[in-house]
Amino acid sequence: MVLKLIGACMTLGACGSMGLVWAGVHEKRPRQLTALEGALQLLETEITYGATPLPEAMEQVAGRCDPQAAGLFMMTAREFAKMGGVTAAEAWERALGRFFPATALDETDLNILIRFGASLGISDRQDQAKHLKLAMNQLKAAAGRAEAEARKNSNIFKYLGFLGGMLLVLILY
Amino acid sequence: MTAGITDTKQCKKNVDTMVCLMSRDILPVLPNRIREMVTELPGDILDQVEEIRLRQGKPLLVGLNDRDVIVTPLGQMTTVPEFGYTVTDKDLMRALQLISSSSVYAFEEEIRNGFITVRGGHRVGISGKVIVDKGRVRTFKYITGLNIRVAREITGVADRVVSYLLNAETGDVYHTLIISPPRCGKTTLLRDIIRQLSCGIPKLGFGGCTVGVVDERSEIAGCYYGVPQKDVGIRTDVLDGCPKAEGMMMLIRSMGPALIAADEIGKPEDATAVEEALNAGIKLLTTAHGKDREEIAQRPVLKYIIEQGIFERLIILGRSRGVGTVEDIIDCKNSGSLIYNNRTGRAVTDRENINE
Incomplete structure (x- = not known):
């Protein structure tokens, strides 16, 4: 009897925390998107006001932006440092390839970043500013949507976890 | 080569x-x-x-x-x-x-x-x-x-020339104008003169002076991120990509040069800057496109500057013995007498032949 009760508690706890983790993942995405947007804002300052060359600008941004986005810029700067004749777009894409799997971002977010990377460093300041603005707006919109989704979904996942756990307990009891 | x-x-x-x-x-x-x-x-x-x-x-x-x-x-x-x-x-x-x-x-x-x-x-x-x-x-x-x-740097091309640019009595540098047709090694010579004057020439007992370079077209010092990639000497300050007239004023104001070097003067505002430099007691080293003195004298700004009697030495480059041959060096103060002539006797060594 006691054993059963302990088992039931454990099942409930496991399912409940699984729900919490799922909800957490959904809450992470909007925060990461906002972090990226902020980092691009820094990059914009570096490019339009400082006219800092990209390898240096990337390092600057990595050092100053939200830690959740810093990895991407750090990796891009490192790709540049290898200097096997890589262009900015290639360095960015390679860095994204390693950065993306560790994040809560989805395919649409990845596409925004890849499209932005294609225009990185190939034109004058005005044009760069336009591309940066576009990417920032897209990230902002994505973050807004992700936020709404997260608010809705995180609660669902939390309840789903607990309720699922309870259901399991009832069935097994 | x-x-x-x-x-x-x-x-x-x-x-x-x-x-x-x-x-x-x-x-x-x-x-x-x-x-x-x-x-x-x-x-x-x-x-x-x-x-x-x-x-x-x-x-x-x-x-x-x-x-x-x-x-x-x-x-x-x-x-x-x-x-x-x-x-x-x-x-x-x-x-x-x-x-x-x-x-x-x-x-x-x-x-x-x-x-x-x-x-x-x-x-x-x-x-x-x-x-x-x-x-x-x-x-x-x-x-x-x-x-x-591909830019190649040739040091030592000014070896024979520098002695003519120094006043043996006072140890000053003369105001100098290098006249040369395009692609005759004008900038190469200018750079090497700058380097030697900046580092000093022990052989001639010249200790080196502070040189300010206005490198409007990034040809003299070849700066990369503002750092000279060519050897322009240890007492040289470079304003890279800076308009000549403005740059000369900036140098006069703050860097205290004894000599200002600039490539190809000829714009009206250059004349004002040149006068300003002279008033500050700064020596001038510059170049101009042209075949000889007569051709230079037809260009309004240069004519004005030459008529003012500013330049004490004219170096004329040509190709008579390959690119960068020093044809003549003229002493303008001494009723324009030739003090070096490539055609009449004065020995020419390989040093006068500057690389293309």
């Missing part, structure tokens, strides 16, 4: 530096495919490379001292254009990104002037479709041609 070099040891040294120059400065700015082709070229050709030309849809050309060769996709030389590697728009795009370390926006001003200086002071010329904004070049829309020019 140098007309005057006879010593094989010196040749050897030059070849060595040339190969390391190519692999350190030039190859990294070439797109991978083209880099491989250029690397495949025979060593003695690589040593002579003066420029690498990428033109969209045209064969890859490598310019040597006196001719150019077409390069095939396998890195062989040919004279048949059809066998050459055809440069694509992608190659140009990549090259431009590598040249600018993927930061085209950081080189707006340079691109507007038609060239970018890369590490080592080599210049890359740009051509293509230009966008004009309010009568000024704003940027390039399509870049369809790049000319990577």
Whole structure:
């Protein structure tokens, strides 16, 4: 009897925390998107006001932006440092390839970043500013949507976890 | 490669530096495919490379001292254009990104002037479709041609000249104007004079003076991120890419130069700056395009400056004994007498032959 009760508690706890983790993942995405947007804002300052060359600008941004986005810029700067004749777009894409799997971002977010990377460093300041603005707006919109989704979904996942756990307990009891 | 070099040891040294120059400065700015082709070229050709030309849809050309060769996709030389590697728009795009370390926006001003200086002071010329904004070049829309020019530094070309530029009694430098037709080694000579005056010339008992260089076209010091890539001496301050007149004023105000050097004066505002420099007791070292004194005197600003009797020494360059021959040195203060003449007797050594 006691054993059963302990088992039931454990099942409930496991399912409940699984729900919490799922909800957490959904809450992470909007925060990461906002972090990226902020980092691009820094990059914009570096490019339009400082006219800092990209390898240096990337390092600057990595050092100053939200830690959740810093990895991407750090990796891009490192790709540049290898200097096997890589262009900015290639360095960015390679860095994204390693950065993306560790994040809560989805395919649409990845596409925004890849499209932005294609225009990185190939034109004058005005044009760069336009591309940066576009990417920032897209990230902002994505973050807004992700936020709404997260608010809705995180609660669902939390309840789903607990309720699922309870259901399991009832069935097994 | 140098007309005057006879010593094989010196040749050897030059070849060595040339190969390391190519692999350190030039190859990294070439797109991978083209880099491989250029690397495949025979060593003695690589040593002579003066420029690498990428033109969209045209064969890859490598310019040597006196001719150019077409390069095939396998890195062989040919004279048949059809066998050459055809440069694509992608190659140009990549090259431009590598040249600018993927930061085209950081080189707006340079691109507007038609060239970018890369590490080592080599210049890359740009051509293509230009966008004009309010009568000024704003940027390039399509870049369809790049000319990577290998800059070689030759020190020692001014060895024979500097003694004529120093006042033996006071130890001052004379106000000097170098007159030369294009491509006669004017800037090379100017740079070496700057270097020697800045470092000092122990042989002549000259201790070196503070030199301010206004390098409007980044040719004298070949700055990369503001750092001179050519040896311009230890007491030299460089304003890179700065308009001459403005730059001269800036130097006078703050850097306390004893000598100001600038390439190719000739704009009306230059005259004012020159006068300002003179009033501050600063010596002047500059150059002008032209064949001789008479031709220079026809240009309004230069005529004015010469009539003021500012310049004490005129150095006239020509090609009579190869590029960079010092033809005449004229003492303007002494009723314009020749103090050095290439044609009449005064011995000319190899040193006067500056590399092309």
